Amino acid sequence: xxxxxxxxxxxxxxxxxxxxxxxxxxxxxxxxxxxxxxxxxxxxxxxxxxxxxxxxxxxxxxxxxxxxxxxxxxxxxxxxxxxxxxxxxxxxxxxxxxxxxxxxxxxxxxxxxxxxxxxxxxxxxxxxxxxxxxxxxxxxxxxxxxxxxxxxxxxxxxxxxxxxxxxxxxxxxxxxxxxxxxxxxxxxxxxxxxxxxxxxxxxxxxxxxxxxxxxxxxxxxxxxxxxxxxxxxxxxxxxxxxxxxxxx
Amino acid sequence: xxxxxxxxxxxxxxxxxxxxxxxxxxxxxxxxxxxxxxxxxxxxxxxxxxxxxxxxxxxxxxxxxxxxxxxxxxxxxxxxxxxxxxxxxxxxxxxxxxxxxxxxxxxxxxxxxxxxxxxxxxxxxxxxxxxxxxxxxxxxxxxxxxxxxxxxxxxxxxxxxxxxxxxxxxxxxxxxxxxxxxxxxxxxxxxxxxxxxxxxxxxxxxxxxxxxxxxxxxxxxxxxxxxxxxxxxxxxxxxxxxxxxxxxxxxxxxxxxxxx
Numbered sequence: 001x002x003x004x005x006x007x008x009x010x011x012x013x014x015x016x017x018x019x020x021x022x023x024x025x026x027x028x029x030x031x032x033x034x035x036x037x038x039x040x041x042x043x044x045x046x047x048x049x050x051x052x053x054x055x056x057x058x059x060x061x062x063x064x065x066x067x068x069x070x071x072x073x074x075x076x077x078x079x080x081x082x083x084x085x086x087x088x089x090x091x092x093x094x095x096x097x098x099x100x101x102x103x104x105x106x107x108x109x110x111x112x113x114x115x116x117x118x119x120x121x122x123x124x125x126x127x128x129x130x131x132x133x134x135x136x137x138x139x140x141x142x143x144x145x146x147x148x149x150x151x152x153x154x155x156x157x158x159x160x161x162x163x164x165x166x167x168x169x170x171x172x173x174x175x176x177x178x179x180x181x182x183x184x185x186x187x188x189x190x191x192x193x194x195x196x197x198x199x200x201x202x203x204x205x206x207x208x209x210x211x212x213x214x215x216x217x218x219x220x221x222x223x224x225x226x227x228x229x230x231x232x233x234x235x236x237x238x239x240x241x242x243x244x245x246x247x248x
Numbered sequence: 249x250x251x252x253x254x255x256x257x258x259x260x261x262x263x264x265x266x267x268x269x270x271x272x273x274x275x276x277x278x279x280x281x282x283x284x285x286x287x288x289x290x291x292x293x294x295x296x297x298x299x300x301x302x303x304x305x306x307x308x309x310x311x312x313x314x315x316x317x318x319x320x321x322x323x324x325x326x327x328x329x330x331x332x333x334x335x336x337x338x339x340x341x342x343x344x345x346x347x348x349x350x351x352x353x354x355x356x357x358x359x360x361x362x363x364x365x366x367x368x369x370x371x372x373x374x375x376x377x378x379x380x381x382x383x384x385x386x387x388x389x390x391x392x393x394x395x396x397x398x399x400x401x402x403x404x405x406x407x408x409x410x411x412x413x414x415x416x417x418x419x420x421x422x423x424x425x426x427x428x429x430x431x432x433x434x435x436x437x438x439x440x441x442x443x444x445x446x447x448x449x450x451x452x453x454x455x456x457x458x459x460x461x462x463x464x465x466x467x468x469x470x471x472x473x474x475x476x477x478x479x480x481x482x483x484x485x486x487x488x489x490x491x492x493x494x495x496x497x498x499x500x501x502x503x504x505x506x507x508x
Contacts, residue, residue, distance in 0.1 A: 045379070048379075048382070048383055049382075050379050050382055050383075070385075071385050074382070074383060074384075074385045075385055077383060078383075079380070079383045081376045081379065081380055082376070083375055083376060085375055085376040085377050085379065085380035086377075086380075087372075087377055087380070088377075098384050098386075099384050099385060102287070102289070102386065103287065103385050103386065104385070149384075
């Protein structure tokens with residue numbers, strides 16, 4: 001379970017997070033929605049320790065992440081980055097097996113490669129992709145490789161940062177489905193940030209809307225459409241008229 | 249207001265400069281700490297030795313060859329004013345080994361390597377690859393910076409040694425083919441006047457310059473701004489700061505080594 005309490009983070013005069021409270025139950029999939037620049041990525045990066053929050057607490061299974069042993073803590077996480085963030089200096093299989101080739105989870109290269117090929121197959125890629133370099137792949141394939149890398153070490157928690165951005169609607173649908181399947185299959189806790197409403201409906205158990213530095217609305221995905229919060233309504237319908245300023 | 253504006257600008261840039269020096273010093277201290285504590289990545293180190301050392305050989309070699317040749321011509325022309333043309337072999341050797349080998353080698357490597365490192369790490373930062381490394385339980389300082397700095401510090405003295413030899417050979421070629429020196433005498437003069445310390449001091453300079461080059465490349469890459477513009481600026485800053493620091497360090501080291 002991830003518990004975030006009164007999290008604050010500013011960059012200069014820009015107060016991005018102004019007291020975020022959010023609880024994500026183990027084994028559930030929470031999607032955080034919100035406009036561009038509302039701090040969704042900053043929130044994920046705070047949890048991972050990539051950005052240091054100004055104040056507030058983040059706990060994973062009751063343990064304060066600021067005090068946790070870094071390696072053991074990070075070993076519980078997998079993350080799919082927006083642009084894939086694949087290491088372009090190494091072939092696909094080494095990207096997927098990165099964690100298995102070094103550090104505490106290190107194992108022989110042949111075994112790591114087998115696991116990588118298996119994970120690639122799981123995300124719908126054939127073994128011949130394993131020896132290609134990331135630059136040789138299409139955007140959709142890069143996303144799949146990123147997904148395979150995120151799940152390679154069987155993490156307890158997986159973060160997805162805008163998983164469908166830059167993909168065509170069909171490919172976006174395929175990736176959404178894949179994420180849902182994998183999260184259910186692994187029993188992992190998932191946190192996704194997106195502004196793609198089709199992703200929300202495909203991936204989420206619960207939805208949280210981040211606006212003005214706080215969680216504006218939070219609830220089960222089934223209640224999202226009937227909720228009467230004007231901010232949420234405007235976001236779901238994609239209307240230019242409403243309380244959220246169109247120019248930000 | 250108008251009168252104080254230049255002073256304010258001066259103050260701002262001084263503060264910015266001091267802040268940068270502080271940040272680089274902290275970065276260097278962290279780097280040294282990570283160098284001494286595991287995990288280490290020997291495979292990465294080997295790759296960097298190849299990238300930084302081996303692949304810089306042609307650049308350093310050609311620079312040394314032409315510099316040695318030009319130096320021989322200059323010293324011959326200058327020496328002839330007071331009938332001292334015979335000093336060409338020894339001055340070429342001493343000049344190359346003490347100063348020109350390490351400094352020009354360092355500057356050429358700064359252009360090639362600091363730029364490449366800053367561009368690579370800067371692009372990795374902009375495309376979130378550095379964040380990805382962290383989430384994969386790998387410290388970017390240990391995985392990216394330590395191998396590069398170590399490789400540059402270890403290989404630059406070797407590059408300098410090779411450059412010294414080629415530079416002296418350049419002088420020899422010009423001396424024997426254009427200036428009428430007897431080949432045997434030229435080599436004899438070179439060997440007689442060159443002392444071990446001349447060469448060793450140059451190699452120590454090389455190691456320091458190597459450290460500076462990779463440190464500046466990594467530091468500016470890691471602190472790169474967003475987008476293509478940010479990476480471009482980081483690359484320029486890496487080359488400029490590495491070059492200036494090499495020249496400054498060269499002055500300090502020369503003072504330390506050769507003034508009693």
